[in-house]
Amino acid sequence: MLRFAMMDSAGLDRFREVQRLAYRCAETVGAGLEPGVTERQAAARMRRFLLDRGVDDWFHLPFAWFGDRTAFVGFRLPHQFFPTDRRLEEGMPYILDVAPIVDGYTADIGYAACLGDSPLHARLCADLEEYRELILSGVRSGRTLRTIYDDVDRLIERHGYTNRHRAYPFGVIAHRVGRVRQRGPRPTVAGFGTRALRSLLHDGVMGRRGGWSPLWGPGRSSDHPPTPGMWAVEPHIGFHGVGVKFEELLVVTDGDAFWLDDDIPHVRRWRTAAATA
């Protein structure tokens, strides 16, 4: 929690800047995806885009999932999350997930879209809005993370979808991110930045003492009220081979919480839809 003390508005601006960069990357690369492109190629394009714009480290290397891989169909082992040679086809959903770090400020975003029109995909994306509201109001009212996780599950059930964030390591719907220190080499291990992992591990150790966890999951370790800090929240829902998610930073302060930025693609999409409806 000490780490959060430095999060003044200037710090938040830096986080917001990186997050916008990450979204710009996803939108730009997404708009340029053509039929036949592979997940690996898409991931490489995002990496190039970000490196060209001053990204100097990664929370994790860019992920790209095409087709039913967006719903993690048949995922059993962690290595299946990494980009494959799956080719994009007309009408296929895709998800881009990037987590760049600039000068120690971390972003972790998810961007769900579809090549061409798909009413099914559009419906899932539209329904995501409720999750964003549900999570924020849950955090604001001080419910424990585990209870909010259950609330999300209930909403997924009511919608008739399946919970796909359960497939992530530890089944997390969110995880803490923070500033990472800027010294030393910056290797990645298994797709994750070592310094970001170290920071997460540090939070884990701290949390163990303080009775909280940097991983927001379904288990008992998340049975505590939201801890102040930056949380990368990523509800991920699936329906018959189509998966959609959003991921963005939630800022939790003592007694309040807010989304780091509301000027982001999925929120803009919902607002346009509401305006035209």
Added chain:
Amino acid sequence: VIGAVEEHRVDAAGVRLAAVELGDRSAPTVVLLHGWPDTKEVWDPVAERLARHLHVIAYDMRGAGASSAPATTAGYDLDRLVDDFVAVVDALVPGKAVHLAGHDWGSISGWDMVTAPRLAGRILSFTSMSGPSLDHTGHWMRSRLRRPTPSRILAVAGQARRSWYIAAFRVPFLPDLAWRRVVARRWPVFLRRVEGVEVGDGFPAATVAADGAHGMGLYRRNMHRRLGRPRRDPVAQAPVQLVVARRDSYVSPRLFDDLDRWAPVLRRRSVDSGHWLPRTHPAEVAGWIEEFVGDVEAGRMSAADPATASRRGVRGRLVLVTGAGSGIGRATALAAAEAGARVIAVDVDTATAERTADLARMLGAEASALTVDVSDAAAMERLDERVAAEHGVVDVLVNNAGIGVAGGFLETGVEEWRRVLDVNLWGVLHGCRLFARRMVDRGEGGHIVNVASAAAYTPSRTLPAYSTSKAAVLMLSECLRAELAPNGIGVSAICPGFVSTNITRTTRFVGVSAADEERMRERSTRLYRRRNYPPERVAAAILRAVERDEAVVPVTVEARAMRALSRFTPGLVRRLARIDAR
């Protein structure tokens, strides 16, 4: 045959065939093929009905009635029968494509005609009665003997039991003698007493002694050749209507299990009749032929037509699911939608049922939602009538709606008993009662799935009310399956174990405080979630059960294990029942 009848003599390869035609020549033509040991007169009551709107041709098969007989057994080869058909239609309706209907050997040879590449386009449709294709039967036996399971062996044995006379006919000379001297004389009596056919008025024909003896050539020439070496790819090139006589003593309904493979455009009918249905059910037979001919002529028979969809699986069929607003019910409705069914989602909660229908439509299915409390008899009757009026007869009924009650017997009050039995048992009863009646009346079969539970055979001190209701559902399903089997209606009981659904959130825990009840709900929900068996997998099992007509289907490892234990080590199961799972 009465009315405007024209008689013809047609010369075919080595024989002269006696044919009649009646009705208006400008109408679509139907050619009627008779069986053994009959003559074209077997069709009289059907033909005179058909002739009101159609042009009808019937002829005596070679060796029967007024047609002459070939000199050798080789003359009875199925290929010659196809030649005869070509000769007759070429002579009477040159260049015109015709509809076909066959009974017994007429149907067997009809299959050869409708699958013959050289006749593609000449035959517009085929109605088959009590006569399977010998090629299909050959493939059917092969596939069953190649992977013999008890039920497959039983199916083959069932047909073998009906085919004893075929083997008897292989004996030379003796059967002919027996037929001419003994059986033929008693034939009218046999038809009347055993088969319940009215005799007289030219049926059986006066020539029955000679016809029967000649016709043995059909069996001798074709049976072993075709069954032993069935032709590859005998696929029908025109829409086929199969009429299954459920009490046929010579043709097992099981023979048609694989027919969808060979008849891409198929309509199945089923009738509670013996072998001679053209004689015992002439009005129905004529009606079906006329309707089918009409549908084909109007272009209404295509592979996508729901009425032509296969009896197995749910594609193109009307599926009604109760409790479709959540859990297994919703997953089943959606799985059916994805498989191409028309879906009616029924739930006591309107919003959730609507949502399910909505999702089903997103999957490209035709879907609607209805609200009903399954325990309300009057409401269920209204549902039944509304569905029948708006959607037709339900092909697959999934009685899924259910509630949970946990807690000891002594703590469970009368009201709780009533509630759980009302929904879990009476709900299923009402569904079966109403929809099975319509399935039976329609006569085209169907399927009923009752979602029971592994609790149905797993005693426990924690779930006495729930387990009792589910055990009743299981037994009801078994009894119903026996009763409805002759109607071509399958009944399956699904017995899931711990499946992650919201039933745990709504379960009534009796004998505890409200706070404790909430805690228990949370705990069991988490427990079920950790088990992580999704309702989608139960839905898949349900569709499989419909497709394969399975009787009792335990789903999940624990459900299968408990079923094995309850059979083989009931003592152990009773010990386990004593554990207080709360």
